[in-house]
Amino acid sequence: MRSSSVGWLFLAPTLLILFVFGVLPFLYVLVIGFTQWNSFAADPEMRFTGADNFRRLVFDDQFLYSLWLTLKFAFFAVVSEIVLGYFLAQAFMRDFPGKGFFRTIHTLPLVIAPIAVGATWRLLTVPGLGPLPYYLNRWFGYEFNISRYIDQAFFTTVVMDVWHWTPLVTLTLLAALSSLPKEPFEQAQIDGANRFQIFWHITLPLLKPAILATVFIRMMDALRTVDEVWMLTGGGPGAATRYIGLHIWRVVFPKTDYGYGSAMSLITLYLTIVLCWMLYAGLVARRDLKRAD
Amino acid sequence: MSDRAEKTEGRRHGFLPIETNAFDRVFIAVLLFVALHLFWMRFVEAALPLGVATVLSLVLGAIIVMRG
Amino acid sequence: MRHLRNKASASLGAILFWLISSIVTLLPIYWMFVVSARSRVQLFGSPSFLITSFFTENYTSTVSDPAFQRYMVNSIVIATANAVLVTTLALFATYALSRYKLPGKENLFFWTITNRMAPPAVFLLPLFLLYTQVFVVADVRLFDTKIGLILLYCVFNLPFAIWTLRGMIDAIPKELDEAAFVDGANTWQVLTKVILPLAKPGLAVTGILTWVFAWNEYLFAATLTSVHARTITTGLAEFVTVTGTNWGRMAATAMLTLVPALLVLGLAQRHIVAGLTFGAVKE
CATH class of the missing domain: 1.20.5 (Single alpha-helices involved in coiled-coils or other helix-helix interfaces)
Known part of the structure; x- marks a missing residue:
């Protein structure tokens, strides 16, 4: 009755789709990455060229700059989100009327299409239309123009990401905080520990798994951000916000240099995997240490 | 979760800072293989051919898989 | 005091x-x-x-625009078909993972999530080449077809659905299936008469969230379609490049793109965070 072949039969359609549209593209890009293939070049045929693409890639300043920008963006965004999200979650631990309502509001950004988030922030920041440049200039005399100033554009994309994803961190950490045991905190209060000591020695270690898991999920998302930034700045001014996804999609892809583009995609995937694995190893290693004692 | 038992099987603590199973060690070896080649192409290839990196990373990989 | x-x-x-x-x-x-x-x-x-x-003209001119209507219909068709397909296949897959002794099934379960974690930009180029040059039967290509997008969205929605449903199917007591088997039911009947009714709330939540993910997707829709299968998100992005200055209409289009998000917020609010963290967080 319960033969495993029936089980495999149930799994078959899922595995087939994941193979054809997930694994096959990966294998394909793995092959093309080692070839020279450009359908509009003098020699449009696919030719095997070994590691030549990668040789070119490690000296490609635009690509390396874009990688650096992506890391910088992910770092600033995720750190701000964790810090801000933690404080919001702490504030939310208290009971007060209308809690459910506030919670609903904070879930809203999570379901909005990234492209619409980009549109929203564009409307906020466009000079001559958006309230942000207008009021910053009127109240503080600050000239805000993200199509002109590199740092402003970069930090606006970070702020946008913080606006979009802090609620996820808040709600995740809130769930973790609510499930913490009460005794260590009561004991610490009896022992006369101050707030910072309680935070540093009790809350933080207990929350570590939840924080690491959130960092992991947010990091993976931040590294592949494309839609919002494309809508907000188009990668500009210049290449100031051209994160790696945008770089592949808008700069390398239209050149139809398939071999080189595939090599770049592969290296991006490689770096994502390395980072992902390092975060995950950190996560698991910590848990194993805890289990040992 | 039932996968825990499956995962702890064949785990050990070698010179690597974390507990690993065979798959983890091969995975680390492959990651290092790629990393060393990229580094070599950028900084060393002018002086030494890429083949040296291949040999080096294969040796390193073998050590990790067996002793890590 | x-x-x-x-x-x-x-x-x-x-x-x-x-x-x-x-x-x-x-x-x-x-x-x-x-x-x-x-x-x-x-x-x-x-x-x-x-x-x-x-x-009101921003809204009326948007809604009466034939291009917008086509984008809207495409988006609805693609998201709905994807949600139905993903929920059905995920139910089969999680049933198999939960009830059958399959060698390596836990590794398989963990592997599925890597499809969700991978950066989409990396797969643009191979998918574009596959869709335009390799997956070609006679004159029919997957490029610029709704079915192409529907199947592709399964790659990141199926892992999500499997991870969300797994816990729910595991929570249904095995004794229920055993009892049905003893009564002479076959596997299909157990799945549809015992599991399906009990898993309905979970399936609904999974379907709703899958629908939103498909509706929100932009990068693949923009790259793998040209005319016939364009979705509402690509339509919104076109406002920036084509009619860059008509802010009122762009805002109206964006507002209309938001409507499903608001509906989902009402329907599945409690499950959104769990969904976005692959079930790691239960509220």
């Missing part, structure tokens, strides 16, 4: 804190609504947050 007063002021502080952060959260969306309710002339000068009159 003092304790009580402290408590009251603390919760007042918390309310104030949350009020401010709620305003910050809502302000960008509210501003978009304001822009969508104004004519071109009203938009210039000092930006005011007050809506004094509602300029």
Whole structure:
């Protein structure tokens, strides 16, 4: 009755789709990455060229700059989100009327299409239309123009990401905080520990798994951000916000240099995997240490 | 979760800072293989051919898989 | 007494804190609504947050635009078909993972999630080449077809659905299936008569969230379609490049893109965070 072949039969359609549209593209890009293939070049045929693409890639300043920008963006965004999200979650631990309502509001950004988030922030920041440049200039005399100033554009994309994803961190950490045991905190209060000591020695270690898991999920998302930034700045001014996804999609892809583009995609995937694995190893290693004692 | 038992099987603590199973060690070896080649192409290839990196990373990989 | 007063002021502080952060959260969306309710002339000068009159033409001209209608229909068809397909296949897959002894099934389960984690930009190039040059039967290509997008969206929605459903199917007692088998039911009947009714709430939540993910997707829709299968998100992005200055209509289109998000918020609010963290967080 319960033969495993029936089980495999149930799994078959899922595995087939994941193979054809997930694994096959990966294998394909793995092959093309080692070839020279450009359908509009003098020699449009696919030719095997070994590691030549990668040789070119490690000296490609635009690509390396874009990688650096992506890391910088992910770092600033995720750190701000964790810090801000933690404080919001702490504030939310208290009971007060209308809690459910506030919670609903904070879930809203999570379901909005990234492209619409980009549109929203564009409307906020466009000079001559958006309230942000207008009021910053009127109240503080600050000239805000993200199509002109590199740092402003970069930090606006970070702020946008913080606006979009802090609620996820808040709600995740809130769930973790609510499930913490009460005794260590009561004991610490009896022992006369101050707030910072309680935070540093009790809350933080207990929350570590939840924080690491959130960092992991947010990091993976931040590294592949494309839609919002494309809508907000188009990668500009210049290449100031051209994160790696945008770089592949808008700069390398239209050149139809398939071999080189595939090599770049592969290296991006490689770096994502390395980072992902390092975060995950950190996560698991910590848990194993805890289990040992 | 039932996968825990499956995962702890064949785990050990070698010179690597974390507990690993065979798959983890091969995975680390492959990651290092790629990393060393990229580094070599950028900084060393002018002086030494890429083949040296291949040999080096294969040796390193073998050590990790067996002793890590 | 003092304790009580402290408590009251603390919760007042918390309310104030949350009020401010709620305003910050809502302000960008509210501003978009304001822009969508104004004519071109009203938009210039000092930006005011007050809506004094509602300029409906932004909405009426958007809705009556045949291109917009086509995008909207495409998006609805693609998201719905994807949600139905993903939920059905995920139910089969999780049933198999939960009830059958399959060698390596836990590794398989973990492997599925890597499809979700991978950066989409990396797969643009191979998928574009596959869709335009390799997956070709006679004259039919997957490029610029709805079915192409529907199947592709399965790659990142199926792992999500499997991870969300796994816990729910595991929670259904095995004794129920055993009893049905003893009564002479076959596997298909057990799945449809025993598991399906009990898993319905979970399936509904999974379907709703899958629908939103498919609706929100932009990068693949923009790259793997050209005319016939364009979706609403690509339509929204086109406003920037084609008619860059018509802010009112862009805002109206964006507002219409938001409508499903608001519906989902009402329907599955409690499950959104769990969904986005692959079930790691239960609220």
